[in-house]
Amino acid sequence: MVSLQAQAPGAVDLQAQSDICTKVHSFKNPNRPPPGGARRFKPARQMLGDEIKYLQSKLNIKFDTPTYVSVAAPPSLKPAKHYCDITGLPARYKNPSNGLRFYNVEIYQEVIKHMPPGVDQEYLSLRGANVVLK
Amino acid sequence: MAPGQSSASTPSASTPASNPQNRYRNIRYKSDLYVDDVPNEAYTRDPTDFKVVSDEHEAIVIDNGTSHLRAGFASHSRPYINEPNQAAKFTSRKSVRTVMYGRDCDLDNTAKGYVKPIFDGDILLTNELLETALDYSFHHLSPLSRPLSAGPSAIPHPVVMTERLASPLYSRSITSELLFEAYSVPSVTYGVDSLFAFEGLQARRKGLLSGIGQNKSVSGRSSKRGQHGATFKESAAAEESGLIINMGNMSTTLIPVLNGKSLMNRAKRIPWGGSQASDLTLRLMQLKYPGFPMRVSPRQANYIAHRTLRFATDYETELSTLSSPTVMAKASTSVQFPYPVPDVVHRSEEELAAMAEKRKEQGKKLQEITQKRNRERVGIPYLSDLLGLKDVLDSKVNMTEEEFEDALFHVGYQNEQELTSDIKDLERKVKAARLRAGEVDEETEEIPSFPLVNIPDSELDPEQKQEKRRQRMLKANYDSRIKAKAEKQAEKERLAEQDGAEEVDEEAVDQDRLNDLEAKLLKYDPTFTVEDTMEAISNRQSALVHAFLRGNELQRGVAMKKGGDDAEPTDGAEDDLRSISLDLGIATESSNQYQQQEEELARAYRLHLNVEKIRIPEVWFQPSIAGVDCAGIAELAGYILNSFGEEDKRKMMQCIYVTGGCSLIPNIKPRLERDLTSVLPFRAPLNIITDNSMPFDWPIAQEWPMDPRLSAWQGMAHWARTEEAQKAKISRAEWEECGSSWLKEHRWSNWWDEGHYID
Numbered sequence: 080m081v082s083l084q085a086q087a088p089g090a091v092d093l094q095a096q097s098d099i100c101t102k103v104h105s106f107k108n109p110n111r112p113p114p115g116g117a118r119r120f121k122p123a124r125q126m127l128g129d130e131i132k133y134l135q136s137k138l139n140i141k142f143d144t145p146t147y148v149s150v151a152a153p154p155s156l157k158p159a160k161h162y163c164d165i166t167g168l169p170a171r172y173k174n175p176s177n178g179l180r181f182y183n184v185e186i187y188q189e190v191i192k193h194m195p196p197g198v199d200q201e202y203l204s205l206r207g208a209n210v211v212l213k
Numbered sequence: 214m215a216p217g218q219s220s221a222s223t224p225s226a227s228t229p230a231s232n233p234q235n236r237y238r239n240i241r242y243k244s245d246l247y248v249d250d251v252p253n254e255a256y257t258r259d260p261t262d263f264k265v266v267s268d269e270h271e272a273i274v275i276d277n278g279t280s281h282l283r284a285g286f287a288s289h290s291r292p293y294i295n296e297p298n299q300a301a302k303f304t305s306r307k308s309v310r311t312v313m314y315g316r317d318c319d320l321d322n323t324a325k326g327y328v329k330p331i332f333d334g335d336i337l338l339t340n341e342l343l344e345t346a347l348d349y350s351f352h353h354l355s356p357l358s359r360p361l362s363a364g365p366s367a368i369p370h371p372v373v374m375t376e377r378l379a380s381p382l383y384s385r386s387i388t389s390e391l392l393f394e395a396y397s398v399p400s401v402t403y404g405v406d407s408l409f410a411f412e413g414l415q416a417r418r419k420g421l422l423s424g425i426g427q428n429k430s431v432s433g434r435s436s437k438r439g440q441h442g443a444t445f446k447e448s449a450a451a452e453e454s455g456l457i458i459n460m461g462n463m464s465t466t467l468i469p470v471l472n473g474k475s476l477m478n479r480a481k482r483i484p485w486g487g488s489q490a491s492d493l494t495l496r497l498m499q500l501k502y503p504g505f506p507m508r509v510s511p512r513q514a515n516y517i518a519h520r521t522l523r524f525a526t527d528y529e530t531e532l533s534t535l536s537s538p539t540v541m542a543k544a545s546t547s548v549q550f551p552y553p554v555p556d557v558v559h560r561s562e563e564e565l566a567a568m569a570e571k572r573k574e575q576g577k578k579l580q581e582i583t584q585k586r587n588r589e590r591v592g593i594p595y596l597s598d599l600l601g602l603k604d605v606l607d608s609k610v611n612m613t614e615e616e617f618e619d620a621l622f623h624v625g626y627q628n629e630q631e632l633t634s635d636i637k638d639l640e641r642k643v644k645a646a647r648l649r650a651g652e653v654d655e656e657t658e659e660i661p662s663f664p665l666v667n668i669p670d671s672e673l674d675p676e677q678k679q680e681k682r683r684q685r686m687l688k689a690n691y692d693s694r695i696k697a698k699a700e701k702q703a704e705k706e707r708l709a710e711q712d713g714a715e716e717v718d719e720e721a722v723d724q725d726r727l728n729d730l731e732a733k734l735l736k737y738d739p740t741f742t743v744e745d746t747m748e749a750i751s752n753r754q755s756a757l758v759h760a761f762l763r764g765n766e767l768q769r770g771v772a773m774k775k776g777g778d779d780a781e782p783t784d785g786a787e788d789d790l791r792s793i794s795l796d797l798g799i800a801t802e803s804s805n806q807y808q809q810q811e812e813e814l815a816r817a818y819r820l821h822l823n824v825e826k827i828r829i830p831e832v833w834f835q836p837s838i839a840g841v842d843c844a845g846i847a848e849l850a851g852y853i854l855n856s857f858g859e860e861d862k863r864k865m866m867q868c869i870y871v872t873g874g875c876s877l878i879p880n881i882k883p884r885l886e887r888d889l890t891s892v893l894p895f896r897a898p899l900n901i902i903t904d905n906s907m908p909f910d911w912p913i914a915q916e917w918p919m920d921p922r923l924s925a926w927q928g929m930a931h932w933a934r935t936e937e938a939q940k941a942k943i944s945r946a947e948w949e950e951c952g953s954s955w956l957k958e959h960r961w962s963n964w965w966d967e968g969h970y971i972d
Contacts (some may be wrong), residue, residue, distance in 0.1 A: 093311065093321050099352050100300070100312035100345045105364040106355065107348075108397045123336050126383050133382075143478040145964050147336075150379040150466075152481045152843035153852075159837035166761050167828035168536050169529070182536065182757075189758040201500060205493070207840025 164202045165190050178203060244549035244819060251516040253316045256295040263289050269360035269369040272933040275350065276375045276406060276926040277343075277388075279332040280462035280487070280874065282315075283926040284350040286357060287373070287933040292926045294353055300345045301327040314349040335377060335463040335484070337384035340391040347396065367397035371942060373933045375406040375925060376963055378459075378466045378482055386953035393945050400942035404932070406925040407459030407466060408475050408961035410872040413928020414902065415453060417919075454861070455868030456850060458885075460875035462487045465833065465846060469853050471861055477964045479856065481849050483833070485841055487875040490522065490829050491515040493839055497825050501762065506817055507550060517822070518829065521546050524880040525827035526887055528834070535824055538756035545764030545823040552818035554811065595646060599639040606632060663688045764821035830878055834888065847885060851892030863897060871903040872921045932961065 103109075121129070127147060134140055161170040163182040170180035174191055177199040181187050191199075203209040266286045276283040276292070283292035296315025301324040305311045313324045331342045351368060355361045360369040372392055376385065385403065392398045453473030459466045468480040495514035499505075525531040535541050605624055609617050617629075626632045665673065665681040666688055673681060727747055734741040743749055752759075832838050834845040844852065850869065854862050869889070871881055882901050889899055904919035932938055941959040948955060956965040 093305070093324075094309065096317045096320060097309075097311040097313060099317075100314050100348050101310060104348060104352060105366065106351055106361060106368050107366065107395055109366055111395050120339060121383075123333055123338055126336070126338065127381060130381050130383060141478075145379045145477045145480060147379045147381045150477075150480050150482045152483045152849055154842050155835075155837065155844040155848055157844075157848065160835065162532075162828075162838060166757075167824040168532055185754060185757050189755055195503075198500070198503070205496060205500075205840070206838060207842075 164205070174199075178208060244547035246517065246520055246546060246548045248513050248516060248548055249551050251513055252319055253297050255316075258293060258295075262291075263293055263357055265357055265359060266370075267359040269358075271370060272373045272402075272938070273351075273354060273368070273370045274373045274926060274930045274933050275347075276409075276929060277331075277337075277346075278375070278406065278462065278925075279330065279335060279377075281922065282331070282346050282350065283923065284354065285926070285930070286354070286370075287930045289930065290927070291923060292930075293357060294350045295923075296346075296349070298331045298346060299328050300331060300342050301325070301329065302345070303327040312345055314345050332463070336381060337377075337388065340387040343388065344391055344395060347391070351396070369399065371400040371402070372398045373402045373404070373929055373938065375409065375929065376403050377464075378405055378407070378468065378480055378963070379477070380963055382954035385956065389943070389948055389953055389955075393948055397945075400944045401948075402933075402938060402941045402943065402959075403956055403963065404929065404941075404959065404961040405468070405475070405963055406461075406929075407457045407468060407872055408470070409926075409929035409932060410459070410921075410924040411455065411457050411470060411870055411928065412932045412961055413924050414868075414870055414872075416928065416931045454864040455870050456854060456865050458846060458850065458869065458871045458873075458876075460486065460833070460846075460871065460873035460878075460881075462874060463489070465873070465875070467846070467849055467853055469857070469865060471857070471865065474960055479853055481853065483836060483841070483843055483846065483849065485832055485836055485839070487515075487518075489839070490832065490875070491518040493829050493832065494518040494522075494825065497829070498820055498822075502820060505820070506552075509550075509820075513550075517548055517820075519877075521548075521822050521826050522830050522878050523826060524830045524833075524878060524884040526880060526883045528827065528831050531827055532824070536757070538760040541757070541823050542760040542765040544826075545760070545821045546826065547764050548820040548822065549815065550818040550820070552814045554814075595639055595643045599636065599643055602632060602636050602639065606636065661687070661691060761823065762821065763816075764823065766816065766821075833875075834884070847888030847892065850885075850889060854893060859894075862894070866893065866897055867900050869899065869901045871901065872924050874922045876903050876921045 130146070131148060134144070134146060161173075161180050162168065163170045163186060164179050165186055166182055168182040170182060172183070172187070173180050174187070179191055179199050179202060181191060200209045263285070266288065272287045274285060274287050274292075278298060280298060282294065282296055282298040284294040285292035297318075299315065299318055301311075301313040301318045303311055303323060303326075305323065311321075311324070313321065318324045318328045329342065331337070331346050333339075337343065351361070358370065374388070374392075389401060392401050453470065455470050457466075457468045457470060459468070463484075463486045465483040465486055466480060467483075469476045491511065491514050494517060495509060495511055498509060498514065498517075535544060602624065605620055606629075608620065609629075612620065621628065621632060624632075626635075663684040665677060665684050668681070670678060670681070731741075731746050735743065735746075828838070832841070834847055836843050836845055843849075854865060857865065869885070871885065882903050885901055886899060889901075893899065904921045904924055937959055941957045941962065943955065943957055947957075956962060958965050
């Protein structure tokens, strides 16, 4: 049985493992053109933006042509249910000062009241409701 | 990590302290899950299972996923390569460029810090990392292929590869470029991973493709599969229709298939997958236990998520039952992290007494040593000077005037006055030094005498009168000093008295009285029970938060009471408390201090999951919980299905196929069934198929017939040998002519609009 995990970490020759990815392999094209050419690295957002521009320039594109952006799921038609930000139980109340939702008075007394500053925003960021200062 | 184990009677003394597993095992309180350094799940492969390929037309099949890359030859029943799709590139200490791929990244601690996934989120953005992945795969595959191991400067096999749903053209273009230019592959074919899994499902139903472990019996499942087959033979058209729900690592996709053709224009993607779920697990744990003594790594969070999460069949109902503290406590899963063993030695009373005695003696000795040192350093030089000068002064009696003047001159003085003033000075210094050295007390300051003060002026000569005036002044000075001192002392005492009064805590007194009263009530009043005590009431008031944070561990108040010696030991209260604790499943009597301390420590290193177990997977059905603004799986599935005509819908409802790694989260099938029946036509037959009956801790790819993590690769391997696959091949010439992101459409591929994509 060949198992990579079977070897103790200390017994592994790191260089031998690294060679697998660094050495000149026989199956690789020796006359390969320099990779990438003039292309520079694009962040995902820019790449998708460029692609949308390109696709919009096409004349034969159909209205329902699936693209990376268009297959994104539509928003829900159901009203969003509210849950306690701390425990996840159904939220019946909302703290007016910071918008945290909570299940009952106990959660408020024991957790929300003693919250250090900033933690409420962290809880809110879990559901994307935090205040983002720009 | 752990301090050296003492030889005393600790429970873990016999086991090596370096092994956290052993340390953990000795704790009385057993937790449900133990998390330590969690390596990537091992993938065991036996080379004899994989026959050597001699045909160069046989495809190399690569499932390039965001979490794992699987690669192998089309004729094999399972992939030879199955590695986490990650690489670490760095320059090591010996300034050697080191590149690690897959599980190898775990081998080195430096490499661990440099690990990067091949994909950027859900998208392939650069082919540099992909090249590492392919180098690794082809290197390991080459011994399995005769044409490849012959050493041509090319890959002689065609390549079949997966893409994401609606993969950006850019990603395809960089992949093709790499395959054709670096590896000179003869041809490449692309398709969508979950569609290949669907192909595999269909093939398996027709009996064209067996399970993973061909040689093992799959009795339990084969009958079930036969059942599916029977219903499907009724209608040939239904055979290739369905809705594929792929619960992937970075996203979840839903693709409808009608009459054997995928309808990509109606496919949808939810930006939520296993990786996001384990991120959420980590963030929830960090917020729940802000003071956790160690850093929980993302991989540990992933490990915890894999073993604890499950879908709630009816989320709202389960939540409302969980809102009771007792139910929540029972539903909790405790997760233990390794903790350092406390270095405490249990000693008998005599030993303790001996130790205290020894410590006292040592303190005394130390004090003496310091005193002696201080004396040597400060006292003696002044003292010898003083004694020398005093000798000179004393010798005046036995000397003539001249002799005395000579002696004075000898010690460096002009006259007697200078000598006496210096002696006084030195006396003051010596006294201060003695005080500092602790030889004399401040209190023993000698009381100066003022003999002339009380003698009337008439009896004194003028010189004495002057001296009397001086003495009076000195006396007044001295008296006022003494008075001030006394006042100060009185003030100090008064303050101390006040403080003492404050220290006698009113609350403690009240508490004592309350305890007394409650004890009496418990003893004599039959209507007053343990439940009615103040402590029980306050515990009840914080019971939910306690159950949420600490699961079924004892509440601190109760725990303190059962351990405390000052609590009333004789009456029934103690027994009642004990029985409560026993109900909670924990033995009350603490055998020794060491264990108690270790338990405390273990408790600090323990997490509890309860609501989170269903709260996190619920995001798939209600993405708004995690702030993702889109419809959940069930709503979206209903939306897609309802957009078809009645007949098509019925066909597709016969095969709702759930695949992808996250379909391993238990209970997905009943949940989906429940949610879909509510959005689909009344009493319409619904058939949900998953390959998730496999338990989570099952060793990957062993004996289990269907693994959702491998089903895409297997379907693809099957498809690669069909006629259709031969037609969909993109040759190098075509690629050069038609553009880098060009694609030949087939049933399981992404869409292609004619045109060239130039980036």
